[in-house]
Amino acid sequence: MSQVNEFDLIDTITSGLPVPDFVALGIGDDAAVVDLSGSQVVACTDMLIEGRHFRKAWSSAEDIGHRVAAANLADLVAMGAAPLALMVAMAIPVETETGWAADVIDGVQAEADLLGAAVIGGDTNSTDGPIVISATALGDMRGRNPIRRSGARPGDQVALVGRQGWAAAGLTVLSRGFRSPRVLVDALRRPNVPYEAGIDAAAAGATSMIDVSDGLLADLGHIADASGVGIDIESDALRVDEPLKDTAVAFTMDPLSWVLTGGEDHSLAATFPGDASLPEGFYRIGRVIGDEVGVTVDGNEPRGARGWRHFGP
Structure with missing residues (x-):
């Protein structure tokens, strides 16, 4: 150079x-x-x-x-x-x-x-x-209004589209000196972003939306803070894909931690009216509640880190 x-x-x-x-x-x-x-x-x-x-x-x-x-x-x-x-x-x-x-x-x-x-x-x-x-x-925006983080309302359903936890698992694999499973390592190297789902969500009446870059808990926390609402995630509704399960067994880890706190997959989390039909690819993972602002899992405060933070503890 x-x-x-x-x-x-x-x-x-x-x-x-x-x-x-x-x-x-x-x-x-x-x-x-x-x-x-x-x-x-x-x-x-x-x-x-x-x-x-x-x-x-x-x-x-x-x-x-x-x-x-x-x-x-x-x-x-x-x-x-x-x-x-x-x-x-x-x-x-x-x-x-x-x-x-x-x-x-x-x-x-x-x-x-x-x-x-x-x-x-x-x-x-x-x-x-x-x-x-x-x-x-x-x-x-092609004539549409932007979907902001501040539009979630009590009674909305929370939905997710795209892979979640794969990049975090890939980082764990590489950090421990391995190069496989390749599908997880590649998920970190080149995210598989559900691009079309963003515009689909806007057309379907999404009330808020965010790309999951820092972690599902952390990024839904941004929606909760901006909207002044509580969000409760239902752990049984989250998809834990087979590569995550298999790798978690090998590393004696809980694969759900990758799904909840992993970033860099750039899945999309959004809220929709409670009676709305979800766009293709989205699946329901929780609900917006009117209680204290923040994010809970199965009604309980999550323990430990919620995702990536650039500054601070």
């Missing part, structure tokens, strides 16, 4: 990226321009830091690109938005191979391709510290 200047690097890692019709001005100027015809724009940013969110020994550069894209795109669909574009910024040591950075962008674009979105810009810089990769995603 020390033999390549910034603009050569940008040219290398962005050559061949698609330019959809809605991109009025793409990579090459001070900013990109997207034509949204007067619709509401939804924007979010998420970052991955080497050593905290990923290890090069565990994930390929393309895997990491998929992950940073998924983290942002999942936030968009949790609002009920249709993803349009991503901008990616990377701080990387000068000794990093140019091909590694290009592979990151390839991973970002491959994940974006699942939704017809495009990489339209970003930034690069050198660092003496760990690699930092940040992405900003833009989405279009």
